[in-house]
Amino acid sequence: MASLALTAAAASVAGAAYLNARLSLEHDVVFARIFGRAVIKLIRASRAGRVNLFYVLEEHAQSPATAQRPFLLFEGAAHTYAATYDAVLRYGSWLREMHGVREGDVVALDFTNSAAFVFLWFALWAVGATPAFINHNLTGAPLTHSLRASAATLAIVDPRLEAGLTEEVRGELPAVRFVVFSPEVEAEAAAAAPARYMDEVRNVESYVGMAILIYTSGTTGLPKPAVVSWGKIYMAAMMAVKGMSLKGNDIFYVFKCMPLYHSSASCIGVASVLFAGAAVSLGRRFSTKTFWKEARETKATGFLYVGETCRYLTVTPAEIDPVTGENLDKKHNVRIAMGNGLRPDVWDKFKERFGIDTIFEFYAATEGALGLWNLSRNDFAKGAIGRYGVLSKAFVASRSAIVRLDFETEAPWRDPRTGFCQRAHTGEAGELVVQLPSDDVGARFQGYFGNSAATDSKIARGVFRPGDAWFRSGDVLRWDGVGDGRLYFSDRIGDTFRWKSENVSTAEVAQALGTHPAVLEANVYGVQLPHHDGRAGCVALAIDQPLASEELLASLAKHARDNLPKYAVPLFLRIVQDVGLQNTGTNKQQKNGLRNQSVDPAKMLGDSVFWLRDGTYAPFGQKEWRAMEGGDVKL
Incomplete structure (x- = not known):
């Protein structure tokens, strides 16, 4: 009987394993955990009239289990849930009593990553107002436009950004009061009496109500303020909490390449940590030289990436302990990396070099109506932005x-x-x-x-x-x-270009070229050429050597031909000096400037340009450009 029972148990286990492999049921479970938990929390909060995330902070701050647990780590200081709550009440009192902020108001925050940013953000929620997160890289007309589009009459500005408040900006916005959050002003806010205002000021009529204004990147025009609802924050946060199995003892690392003005850092990073009762480690500046050092110092168990971040970490030299000579690449506590933009050509290299167990790649947009995700512990779904079971x-x-x-x-x-x-x-x-x-x-x-x-x-x-x-x-x-x-x-859609009656995906070409051993980064785009229809493929390449030799150029041409259909092989190469030179503040590649420069050597800013001739890439200069302008060249 015992042997029959063991045989039946083994058959049951084998059957379950087969069904899971066949139907990917484990991914159905992940989906149910994320979606189900978000819906349950949102329904409960709505019924209690506590959709505002201020109440989540308050609950942790008043619970003996979490009050003294670190919530925010920044520049060597650890702010507990109780201390953060106290600061939020004080800042809220300062906003309401000193600056007349009331429920329903929109207040612009133009800040770099800092504890003060988080305190002001939650303080605005505490008094029923809405923060508008301004991209701190903006100056001049884009800054003026963003502030005007928010309809804010009060803008609180990081003193590091005060230089951007020029006479022209102030003159264009006479209805806006600017408050530079200098050390003196910060001390004034911190000294205000902590006041918890009545729940009525935080009344949220619906979970689709506006929680934050977060701007689009503005890569194809001026930034637009997208309405981020409370419901969207709940869903984004639960995606991270349940997808990464965040616990109270986890430390989630968010740094400058994930600025808080971006929805990934705020709605996924900070909000998920808040729901989990965990800690978020903020950095002001991203550096490949200090990234892992800071991750080790804060004992981070996970981190948030975007765009080409993981590529930049992967192509940097190994960090060696100066005393022991030990390679420190895997000397950290990070078990999971979450973000979007990790390309297939970097996926395995990154995981293997730094010993990362799990990748949680997701797809979402600030203004989008659907989020997708791929929880991956192997290379079966590398590069996928979504992975799901049959249900x-x-x-x-x-x-x-x-x-x-x-x-x-x-x-x-x-x-x-x-x-x-x-x-x-x-x-x-x-x-x-x-x-x-x-x-x-x-x-x-x-x-x-x-x-x-x-x-x-x-x-x-x-x-x-x-x-x-x-x-x-x-x-x-x-x-x-x-x-x-x-x-x-x-x-x-705007990046895909058409050449020889075929559609060319810039992402797919970049992924193929990125597997060449000498390529550190590939930014692919289509350029318009004189006397030619469509757009010809061009790639801005960062390589691991100071100059492109004839051997390397021939190797790149062969690699492109071997890995791409003929119509997708780039006709032009532009060798750039370093990785990340065409990126946004969130390490996402920009193409507009490169497209506009075409391949005119006079606009290359010192970069070398090559074109595909006789099976290899050859120098392309003013002589060749003039011949193309004269109609003497047909590609």
Whole structure:
């Protein structure tokens, strides 16, 4: 009997393992944990009238179990939940009594990462106001535009950014009061009497109400203030809490390449730590030289990345202990890295070099109506932005679709007979669209503050049936071709270019080139050329040697031909001096400036340019450019 029982148990285990492998049930469990927990917390908070996250901070600060637990680590100081709560009450009192801030007001915060930023942010929530997070890299007209778009009449500014408050900026905004949060002003706020105002000032009518204004990157125009709802913060935070299994003893590391003005750092980083009762370690400045040192010092168990961050860490020289000679790459407590933008060509290199057990890659947009994620402990789903079991994939597919795209118009393709869009086949790239309630799109997409035209431009109507409404992501995605529940990012619509009647994905070309051993970073884009239709492929390359030798150029050409279809092989190379030179403040590659410079040698700012000739890359200078301008060259 015992042997029969053991045999049955073994068969049961084997059967469960088979079903899990066949249907990816573990990913259904992760999905249920994330989505279910977010919904439950949101319903409970709504019923109690406590959707405002101020109450989560208050609960931890007043609980004996968490009050003295660190919440915020910054520049050597540890701020407990109780101390943070006290600071928030004082700052809130200062805002209300000294500056007349009232419930419903929008107050702009122009700050670098700091404890003061977090205190002011939660203090605004404490008095029922809404913070507008200004990108601290902005100056001049973009700064003026961002402040004006927020409709704020009070802007609190980091003293490190005071130089940006020029006479022109102030003159353009006569209705805005600027308060530079100098050490003297900070001391004044900290000395205010702590006041907890009545719950009525924090009343939230609906979880779709505005919690924060966070701006788009502005890479294709001036930044737009996206309305971030309370519900979106709950969902983003639970994605991290349950996806990464955050516990109270975890320390989540957020640094300068993840500025708090960005939704990943604020809505995912800080908010998830708050819900988990854990600690967040803030850094003011990102440096590959000090990153792991700071991670070790703070005993961080996880960190947040974005864009090319992991690439920059991977291509830096190993850190060696000057006393013992030991390689310190794996001397840390980090077990998981969460973020978006980790490319397949870096995925395994990063994990193996630094001994990272788990990658939690996600896909989301500040103004987006759907988030996706891929919890990965192996290389089966490397590079995927989403991975789901059979049940969770069905749920995602019921809320979203990938539709065929007209790359000429950069709009979803519509059948000329029916006028409706068509779903892309499995393995076929198309635009991700997310279904919205046709009679109340604001329930899932709150749009851009004070900009109905921009909001409407993101909504497509009559996609599959008359009157339906779908959010346009602007991103080209594809489900994997074998039906394993993996979802991959192909490109931004504006980045994909057309050459020789073929659509070229800049992301896919960059991934292919990034596997060449000499390539540190590849930024791919299409350029317009005189007397040519479409856009020719060009790549700005950072390489691991000071000059591009003939051997390297030939090797790069062969690598491109071997790994890409003929139409996608870049016709031009631009060798740049270092990694990250075309990046935003969040380490995301920018292409607009490079596109506008085309391959005109006079606009290369000292960079060397090469073009594909006779199977290799050869120098491209003024002589060749003039020949192209004269119509003497046909590619």
